[in-house]
Every structure is written in C-alpha cells, then in structure tokens.
Amino acid sequence: MYSGLMIILLPLIVGYLLPAxxxxxxxxxxKLLSWMVYVILFFMGISLAFLDDLGRNLLAIFHYCLVSAACIxxxxxxxLRLFDSRQPWRHSHRQEALPSRLHMALESLTLCGVVVAGFxxxxxxxxxxxxxSQASEYALLFLLFLVGLQLRGSGMTLRQIVLNRRGMMVxxxxxLSAMVGGLLAALALGLPLKTGLAMASGFGWYSLSGILMTESFGPVIGSAAFFNDLLRELLAIMLIPALIARHRSSALGLCGATSMDFTLPVLQRSGGTEIVPAAIVHGFILSLFAPILIALFSS
Structure with missing residues (x-):
C-alpha cells in the first residue's frame, strides 16, 4: 500500500538530507527546478492529448477545477476570517506601492501556455x-530530489518554525480548512474522499500538485489540480492588497505554499518586512506538507 508513498518521499528525503x-x-x-517544472508540465499536456473521448474529458477537468477550487x-x-477575528494581528505598517499585479499574473499563466503547447x-x-508519461515519471523523481535540496537550502530550523507562532498557526x-474543503469537493463531485483530500493538499503549489496528481490519478484529475492551485495563486496576487490591512492572516493564508517564494514580494510590499518571517514559516510548512500529503492520499 505504501510503496508508491515511499517512491515519492525517498528522493524528497534524500535531497533534504544532503547539505545545500x-x-x-x-x-x-x-534554476533546475524552474526548468524541470516546464518540462514536466509539457509532458502533462502531451499525456492529456492522448486521452480517449477528449472533449468530454476537457469539460470534466474544468468542472472538477471550479468545484474543488470553490470548496477549498x-x-x-x-x-481564516474566523481566526483573524479571534486572533487579530497587530501592526503599524503603511502599505507601499505594489509591482504590477498583471505582470505577476501573466508569469503564472505562462505555465498554462506550456501545458497547452504540450497538448x-x-x-x-x-x-x-x-x-x-514514462519520461515524466523519471523527471518527477528528479524534481522531488531538487525540492528536498531547496527546502534544506532555505535554512529553516525547527526552532525558527516553532518560535514564529503566527506563521505556524496560519x-x-x-x-485543516483545506482538508474540509477537499472532503466537500469530493462529495459534490462524486469522487473518492482520498482524491478530494489529495486535490486539497497542493496548497497553491500548482507546479507540484499537477505533476503528482497526474502520476497518481491520471491527466484529468492532475490537470484539474493544476488549474485549481493556479487559480489560488492568481487570486492571492489580486486580493492581498485588499485584505492585508484588516485581515492580515487571511491575506497570508490565501497565498498557501507560495508565501515563501512567488507571492512573498507582494506580501512584503503590502504588509511590511514584519510579515516576512511568518510568510516564510507558513510557506515552508505547507511546502513540506504538500508532497507528503498528496503521496499519502494517493497511496
């Protein structure tokens, strides 16, 4: 039962144990991670094109994506709003001018273009x-090894994670709320509960969730997971400036795993440097959870 889980976790663990x-x-x-993401998403697009009854499957992808994204x-x-009301985040930062959110959104959508090109x-x-599909399996193992190296290279220690209570609590x-959303999505879509939980476990890390879900559940569910998590990042880019003043935890939580990399500049410009440690801890925890949970629910 757990052989598939070990195959996925082994390169991740090996990469994390190596000094970087x-x-x-x-x-x-x-740099290699960026290239491998493009390569594997390109393979995912190719696999999608080889599906039988292609028109119906494309409709299924967008149906799964919209329902799961709405629930999660x-x-x-x-x-997060309930948490904000119970545990308000006191701060004195005044919001700065932001970089072009349209430009950042277009960078995210570039990955969609790679999938379309492969398709x-x-x-x-x-x-x-x-x-x-076979080539993407080997590429996936290498990507997980690189993810392990990247997490180790981030320099986060257990002490730093535990001390930053806000990032850990968010x-x-x-x-927990994503798991509830995943269960609701599975019930609404008539999918197995473990599939719904796996779809909810990407936490916005679309480049990884789409790849892992494709390997475990096929191109339809994998593509739905990819677009589901991509939509989360795009919404985060657009909504952070509106949420950050009164609902600081909500703005951070909406970013999911991307709060330690892609959406970090938006968080910093909107919320000040004091939000950065919490954002890194928050993103680190969810980035560590994502491949483990997807692998667990896929086994």
Missing amino acids: KHLSLQRLVN LLCNLLA LLGLSRWAPLKFA AMVVF
Missing part, C-alpha cells in the same frame, strides 16, 4: 510522444 548551503548550489537548484478556497477564507503537440499523435488553519 552554498549560494551557488542553491542558485543552480532553483471558501473553507480557507471562512476559517497541441500531442494532438499530432507522433509515435515517440507515447512515452511522455499554516495549520489553512491545512
């Missing part, structure tokens, strides 16, 4: 493309 303190190595890991995000936001190539039915609220 040199700045040049961290830069190389980050609504549960997250309701729980269009796959429609050619060129014989070698049939091996795309991460726990996001985690």
Whole structure:
C-alpha cells in the first residue's frame, strides 16, 4: 500500500538530507527546478492529448477545477476570517506601492501556455510522444530530489518554525480548512474522499500538485489540480492588497505554499518586512506538507 508513498518521499528525503548551503548550489537548484517544472508540465499536456473521448474529458477537468477550487478556497477564507477575528494581528505598517499585479499574473499563466503547447503537440499523435508519461515519471523523481535540496537550502530550523507562532498557526488553519474543503469537493463531485483530500493538499503549489496528481490519478484529475492551485495563486496576487490591512492572516493564508517564494514580494510590499518571517514559516510548512500529503492520499 505504501510503496508508491515511499517512491515519492525517498528522493524528497534524500535531497533534504544532503547539505545545500552554498549560494551557488542553491542558485543552480532553483534554476533546475524552474526548468524541470516546464518540462514536466509539457509532458502533462502531451499525456492529456492522448486521452480517449477528449472533449468530454476537457469539460470534466474544468468542472472538477471550479468545484474543488470553490470548496477549498471558501473553507480557507471562512476559517481564516474566523481566526483573524479571534486572533487579530497587530501592526503599524503603511502599505507601499505594489509591482504590477498583471505582470505577476501573466508569469503564472505562462505555465498554462506550456501545458497547452504540450497538448497541441500531442494532438499530432507522433509515435515517440507515447512515452511522455514514462519520461515524466523519471523527471518527477528528479524534481522531488531538487525540492528536498531547496527546502534544506532555505535554512529553516525547527526552532525558527516553532518560535514564529503566527506563521505556524496560519499554516495549520489553512491545512485543516483545506482538508474540509477537499472532503466537500469530493462529495459534490462524486469522487473518492482520498482524491478530494489529495486535490486539497497542493496548497497553491500548482507546479507540484499537477505533476503528482497526474502520476497518481491520471491527466484529468492532475490537470484539474493544476488549474485549481493556479487559480489560488492568481487570486492571492489580486486580493492581498485588499485584505492585508484588516485581515492580515487571511491575506497570508490565501497565498498557501507560495508565501515563501512567488507571492512573498507582494506580501512584503503590502504588509511590511514584519510579515516576512511568518510568510516564510507558513510557506515552508505547507511546502513540506504538500508532497507528503498528496503521496499519502494517493497511496
């Protein structure tokens, strides 16, 4: 039962156990991760093109995506607003001018273009493309190894995580409410509960959740998970400035796992440098949970 879980966790653990303190190595890991995400999403698009009854499956992808995103995000936001009201986050920061949110959104949508490019190539039915799914499995193992190296290179220690109570508490609220949302999505869509929980476990990390879910549940569920988590990041970019003044924890929690990388500049500009430690701890915890939970619910 747990063989698939171990296959996914082993490269992650090996990567985390290796020292990755040199700045040049961290830069190389980050660069390779960016390229591997594009490669695997390209393979995911190819696999999608080889589905039987393609038109019906595309409708299913967007149906699963919209329902799961609505359930998960609504549960997250309701729980975070309740947490904000019970545990208000005192601060004195005045919001700064923000970088172009449209530009950041377009950067996220570039990954959609990679999936579409793979899909269009796959429609050619060129014989070698049939091996795309097998190639993506090996690429996935390498990507998880790199993720382990990146988490180790972030320099976060258990002491730092425990000491930053706000980041840890917001991460726990996001985690628990996402699980409730995943269960509701599974019931609404008529999917197994474990599938709904796995879809909720990406926490906005679309480049990883789409890949892992495709390997475990096939291109339809994998693509739905990808668009579900991509939608979360796009909403975070747009809503952070509106939420940050009165609902600071909600703004952080909406970012999910991306609060330690992609959405961190928006959080910092909107919420000041004091939000950065909580954002890094929050993103680190959810980034660590995401592959473990997806693997667990997929086993």
